[in-house]
Amino acid sequence: MKSDKKLIDENGKRLDGRGPDQLRNIKIEAGVLHRADGSCYLEWGGNKVLAAVYGPREAIPRHTQNPLKAVVKARYNMAAFSVDDRKRPGPDRRSQEISKVTSEALEKIVLTDQFPRAAIEVNIEVLDAEAGTRCAGLTAAGVALADAGIPMKDIPVACAAGKIGAEEKDGKFTGGFVVLDLGKEEDNFGNADLPIAISPRTNEIILLQMDGHLTFDEFEHALDLAVKGCQEISKLQKDALLRKYKSDVEVE
Amino acid sequence: MTISPVIKQEHLYKLAEQGKRADGREFNQYRPISIEPGIISKAEGSARVRIGNTQVIAGIKMDLGDPYPDTPNSGVITTAAELIPLASPDFESGPPDQQTIELARVVDRGIRESEVIDLAKLCIIPGEKIWIIFIDIHIIDYDGNLFDAASLAALAALFNAKVPVSQPRLKSGFDRLIEKFPEAEKYVKEHPEDFPLPMRDPPISCTYVKFNNAIVVDPSIDEQEIAEARITVATDIDGDIRAMQKGLLGSFTVDEIKKIIKDSVINGSELRNKLKESVGK
Numbered sequence: 374m375k376s377d378k379k380l381i382d383e384n385g386k387r388l389d390g391r392g393p394d395q396l397r398n399i400k401i402e403a404g405v406l407h408r409a410d411g412s413c414y415l416e417w418g419g420n421k422v423l424a425a426v427y428g429p430r431e432a433i434p435r436h437t438q439n440p441l442k443a444v445v446k447a448r449y450n451m452a453a454f455s456v457d458d459r460k461r462p463g464p465d466r467r468s469q470e471i472s473k474v475t476s477e478a479l480e481k482i483v484l485t486d487q488f489p490r491a492a493i494e495v496n497i498e499v500l501d502a503e504a505g506t507r508c509a510g511l512t513a514a515g516v517a518l519a520d521a522g523i524p525m526k527d528i529p530v531a532c533a534a535g536k537i538g539a540e541e542k543d544g545k546f547t548g549g550f551v552v553l554d555l556g557k558e559e560d561n562f563g564n565a566d567l568p569i570a571i572s573p574r575t576n577e578i579i580l581l582q583m584d585g586h587l588t589f590d591e592f593e594h595a596l597d598l599a600v601k602g603c604q605e606i607s608k609l610q611k612d613a614l615l616r617k618y619k620s621d622v623e624v625e
Numbered sequence: 626m627t628i629s630p631v632i633k634q635e636h637l638y639k640l641a642e643q644g645k646r647a648d649g650r651e652f653n654q655y656r657p658i659s660i661e662p663g664i665i666s667k668a669e670g671s672a673r674v675r676i677g678n679t680q681v682i683a684g685i686k687m688d689l690g691d692p693y694p695d696t697p698n699s700g701v702i703t704t705a706a707e708l709i710p711l712a713s714p715d716f717e718s719g720p721p722d723q724q725t726i727e728l729a730r731v732v733d734r735g736i737r738e739s740e741v742i743d744l745a746k747l748c749i750i751p752g753e754k755i756w757i758i759f760i761d762i763h764i765i766d767y768d769g770n771l772f773d774a775a776s777l778a779a780l781a782a783l784f785n786a787k788v789p790v791s792q793p794r795l796k797s798g799f800d801r802l803i804e805k806f807p808e809a810e811k812y813v814k815e816h817p818e819d820f821p822l823p824m825r826d827p828p829i830s831c832t833y834v835k836f837n838n839a840i841v842v843d844p845s846i847d848e849q850e851i852a853e854a855r856i857t858v859a860t861d862i863d864g865d866i867r868a869m870q871k872g873l874l875g876s877f878t879v880d881e882i883k884k885i886i887k888d889s890v891i892n893g894s895e896l897r898n899k900l901k902e903s904v905g906k
Contacts, residue, residue: 406680406712406765406766407678407680407766407768408678408712408713408714408767408768409766412711419667421664421665423711423765424711425710425712427710427714430714448710448718450709450718452665452682452707452761452763453686453705453759453761454665454667454668454671454684454685454686454759454761455665455667455668455684456667457667457792457794458686458688458794459686459759459761462705462707462761464718494710496709496711498709498711498763500664500665500682500684500763501666501667501668503666
């Protein structure tokens with residue numbers, strides 16, 4: 374698809390006025406639901422997501438239990454009203470794939486061997502969608518897991534980088550900018566998208582997907598940007614948890 | 626029931642005998658209610674409703690659709706609820722179960738049968754094209770009384786909604802329609818901008834449960850779990866009854882039902898004022 378709009382100008386200024394290495398506005402709130410063991414509400418640009426954690430509790434059905442460690446079951450779901458054309462309720466192939474890669478990313482971080490046969494359920498609900506919901510969902514899940522007191526090696530965090538503004542000539546793409554955190558038009562009409570999730574203490578990559586077209590150099594640049602974005606968001610996650618719990622630990 | 630069901634039941638029974646409830650409310654008193662319209666930018670209309678700790682989000686999407694053969698000149702409403710596992714350790718993902726379907730249908734009836742939306746005004750070409758309204762209700766935190774929270778959220782979202790005539794995503798649909806039915810052009814000309822849904826004064830649902838011969842409004846999750854019988858009554862601005870639904874295994878006497886209806890009119894009028902105030906009508 375081609376856009377008639379220019380996604381980025383010569384000075385690296387993007388459609389929404391951001392520079393190439395600038396994130397959209399992010400707002401994180403921990404512990405927003407009463408019933409869940411841990412929860413998080415997160416706004417990221419036009420995205421609004423909720424994450425809720427239940428567990429550790431007995432994994433049901435039984436055959437999903439692992440006798441040596443807990444399983445992490447993430448479920449990514451989009452509300453019917455979260456997108457332009459109403460989405461039919463229930464899981465589709467896209468949301469099942471996102472649920473799977475998110476579960477795998479989180480399972481790497483959670484100290485699962487402390488809870489044999491248990492399930493830790495992470496429910497991610499996208500209420501308003503505008504590019505980058507899987508990163509927003511995983512980032513919210515990280516805060517919700519911490520809010521639930523689940524032992525983890527780290528608080529997982531996700532962010533995407535991508536490439537926009539390349540011109541097609543004789544079937545080859547030239548030019549273009551590697552930028553952080555694609556917005557809506559950039560995601561629809563851009564050249565590449567690279568969402569990652571990391572463990573921010575060690576920069577280990579726990580989720581990586583990519584679609585589009587990147588040279589090796591561009592990939593290196595994009596990965597570098599995305600890791601830096603993750604580090605920035607990691608601070609916001611910790612701020613949100615501190616805001617929730619600071620008063621609780623202030624003993625006279 | 627969550628923890629120690631028998632102890633909890635005995636506790637609530639004993640309180641009820643003294644005319645008390647576990648959270649200190651009167652029998653005929655709601656928990657604090659908040660209504661926030663317009664919280665979802667992608668939706669045509671939306672609202673978040675909190676009743677105590679219960680939290681519900683309703684979103685409205687609209688599209689061009691075909692009318693039902695028996696109502697060729699009327700818009701169509703579709704209501705769906707999702708009791709997503711985010712909201713409670715007892716909710717499971719998967720296709721809607723009986724509880725979810727009952728909830729969606731009771732909310733749907735409260736809106737459809739009460740004619741709170743003037744569906745005749747949502748006809749584009751008689752017999753051919755109408756507006757279809759999707760009401761999607763997401764339960765995100767469950768602490769009892771989903772019926773009232775879901776109804777209130779659906780109504781607030783409808784009052785908040787704008788018919789998306791001018792939205793780019795519907796342009797190709799309208800273009801195809803005009804090609805087939807030139808008179809559709811008149812409709813588009815007459816509606817150059819998104820406009821609010823044609824709404825009337827809404828009936829308001831009030832839910833009561835009965836246990837140990839006490840009848841309480843707006844049941845919390847614990848009260849709901851020990852309830853013998855449940856009833857939802859929707860009354861309109863004139864104090865007339867517009868929809869009812871009795872649930873669970875227990876029964877009500879005729880006098881109890883009459884008292885519940887009278888109380889519903891009073892509670893309903895308070896909720897209606899709150900709703901109208903929050904959506905600015």
